[in-house]
Amino acid sequence: MTDETELSRLLDVANSEGEALADLAGCVDRLHQVQAARAALARLDAPSLRAALEARRSALGEGSVP
Numbered sequence: 901m902t903d904e905t906e907l908s909r910l911l912d913v914a915n916s917e918g919e920a921l922a923d924l925a926g927c928v929d930r931l932h933q934v935q936a937a938r939a940a941l942a943r944l945d946a947p948s949l950r951a952a953l954e955a956r957r958s959a960l961g962e963g964s965v966p
Contacts, residue, residue: 902910941949 944952
């Protein structure tokens with residue numbers, strides 16, 4: 901037999917489906933953004949990509965790469 905604490909936990913979990921689906925939808929949206937960003941970066945020519953990476957390194961304080 902399930903005790904009261906476990907029953908309460910089970911009810912909470914069962915009632916959280918909507919929240920779980922919303923979280924999942926947010927993760928899927930983020931994944932689509934990641935894939936779109938990678939595709940856009942893949943279309944850049946090498947000098948543009950190199951310049952963008954160097955600018956990002958400088959902005960993050962990592963200096964230049966030899």
